[in-house]
Amino acid sequence: MLAGGSAGHPGPFGRVDFERGMRHTPVLILFIIAVNVYMFIRELATGALTSKEKLIAAGALTRDGVLHGEWWRLASAMFLHGGWDHLVGNCIVLYIVGMACEHAFGVLDTAIIYVVSGLAGSVMSVVLSQGPSVGASGAIFGVLSAVAVTLYRHHDRFYVRDKRIGLVLAVWAGYQILTGLATPYIDNGAHLGGLVGGAATAMLMTPRLLGERASS
DSSP: OOBOSOTTOBOGGGOEETTBTOOSOOHHHHHHHHHHHHHHHHHHHHTGGGOHHHHHHHTOBOHHHHHTTOTTHHHHGGGOOSSHHHHHHHHHHHHHHHHHHHHHHOHHHHHHHHHHHHHHHHHHHHHHOOOOBOOSHHHHHHHHHHHHHHHHHTTTTEEOSOTHHHHHHHHHHHHHHHHHHHOTTSOHHHHHHHHHHHHHHHHTOOOHHHHHHHHO
């Protein structure tokens, strides 16, 4: 999926080569991953994963909590995870899709997409589930959908060389949905809300790559 060169370089038929110039070190995404890892270490240190009550005390999302004015749970739950597998899986996929999103939109717009998607996921989670729920997957689903929507909307202007990544992301999305059905701390409401939030936000934005291409 990665290649060297300058961003905005034309690909076949004059389209922008989406992957050219994509950095291995997306600053914002690596920062978000670091925050997630730090928060997980805090969960372990405080014993937040030893019981439902302690996870809720750590900031997990619950409908009752939000309805009683604990709005901060809509955001705090985005940075908590239910186990090592949950954390590692989310961080790997966030790195992959986040790298593409930050490459296409830049740091600021990617941050907006991530936050809006995460909050949309939390709101949908509250609507559909009592909780508790934790995880960054709502925000990650939003970043994924933002990239997918952008590539679809501008398919006549972008050229994507390595399409195998689509299969990897489809497998991850399916795994997350199945995990959401089996694990009470992870819910598909957040996944659905994140998908919608990310797609809607991306629809309102113009990819930075297209602006660079237009000015070159």
